[in-house]
Amino acid sequence: MIGVLIFPDFQLLDAAGPISVFEIAQRISGQLPAVRTLAVTPGAVRSSSGVEMFARGIGSSRAIATLIVSGGPGVRAAARCDKTLDFVRASEQRGVRIASVCSGAYILAEAGILDGRRATTHWQRTQHFLKTYPKVKLEPDRIFVRDGNIWSSAGITAGIDLSLAMAAEDFGDEGARKTARQLVLHERRAGGQSQFSSLLELKAPAGRFAPLLSWAREHLDTPLTVDDMAERAGMSSRHFTRAFIAETGTTPSKAVERLRIEAARQRVQSSSEAIERVAQSTGFRDPERMRRAFIRAFGQPPQSLRRAARAG
Structure with a gap:
């Protein structure tokens, strides 16, 4: 029951x-x-x-x-x-x-x-x-x-x-x-898939780290380590990480990955650019690393998103 x-x-x-x-x-x-x-x-x-x-x-x-x-x-x-x-x-x-x-x-x-x-x-x-x-x-x-x-x-x-x-x-x-x-559902999503809305939230960030996230979005092709971001924010790495989690509910590394995923998704769906090139320019470097990130976020790899976008 x-x-x-x-x-x-x-x-x-x-x-x-x-x-x-x-x-x-x-x-x-x-x-x-x-x-x-x-x-x-x-x-x-x-x-x-x-x-x-x-x-x-x-x-x-x-x-x-x-x-x-x-x-x-x-x-x-x-x-x-x-x-x-x-x-x-x-x-x-x-x-x-x-x-x-x-x-x-x-x-x-x-x-x-x-x-x-x-x-x-x-x-x-x-x-x-x-x-x-x-x-x-x-x-x-x-x-x-x-x-x-x-x-x-x-x-x-x-x-x-x-x-x-x-x-x-x-x-x-x-x-x-x-x-x-x-139920006419396209697929049964796995629990490990990210909440897509949390990706969208970072497209228009607010709060004390908004300028930092906007800067990070413009520099996705660089490493963007925690130390890099902490220095940009004028904080020690440890203090920055604690403050960032308290403000955004996620870690700096996860936030950067979300920004990379969203930027890569837009390019995958709207262009014929090689997947390897998209991975390189959005900071994933390795296409396999980007593929794993897409599966975590969307439940499917980049190629599947591209095919669905073209079919639509």
């Missing part, structure tokens, strides 16, 4: 996406759909869109083997609700597989079940989450993260990717592939 925890002002797709994945996966496997929505107060629960879902009370959850916690504007109030937190803790103690979608990670973190664990959440919440829950090993680049029996995912549609990965665990890879096809 799959349980989806909702609350007033939850994000509708955070719940509806996983519900649809498991409904289809269960039907494909020959099972009757076994998914229910849960809430502290049973009855109609209004989402942030105004659309309501009917939920059973959390007291009817003993048969739940997987609990998915949705996110949305109401997550902060939900994370302050003792009944919600006690329910999540009790589920974890019973060995229930628990997952969060988007900002639902705040509820898991507030319940303490993410302490010392790897997790992710929506890229826009990275800085606040890091400051609020320093014991969590946040991986802001990831679409979804699994740490033992606890899963977490990035913003909204990443909950579908997380659910498909869970479905693969429950029903096998072929069942997950058939489910993805039924």
